[in-house]
Amino acid sequence: MVAGPGSGKTTVLIAKCGLLLNKIAKSDKGICLITHTNVAVDEIRTGLAKMGMNDIEYPNFIGTIQEFFNNFFAKKAFQKNDFRRKEF
Helix, strand or coil: CCCCCCCCHHHHHHHHHHHHHHHCCCCCCCCEEEECCHHHHHHHHHHHHHCCCCCCCCCCEEEEHHHHHHHHHHHHHHHHHCHHHCCC
8 A cells, every 4th residue: 555654554454354354254264464563563453453353363364574484484494304403
């Protein structure tokens, strides 16, 4: 979205996210909402909590791009290769 500060971008994002979460609540599908900062993640989670959505778990993801990469790529690669046992 392109708009100035205070124009309601985050509010619209929270509302759309809430609608999608309600729509897919009984399915095995999930949403992925990635943002740049932890402040934005906290604001989105707080807004969803006000809508009654407190426990947002897998297959849904709301977090930073760094968190996403760590959760879905780095941790799995580290566990798969188990670098602790290898001698270099």
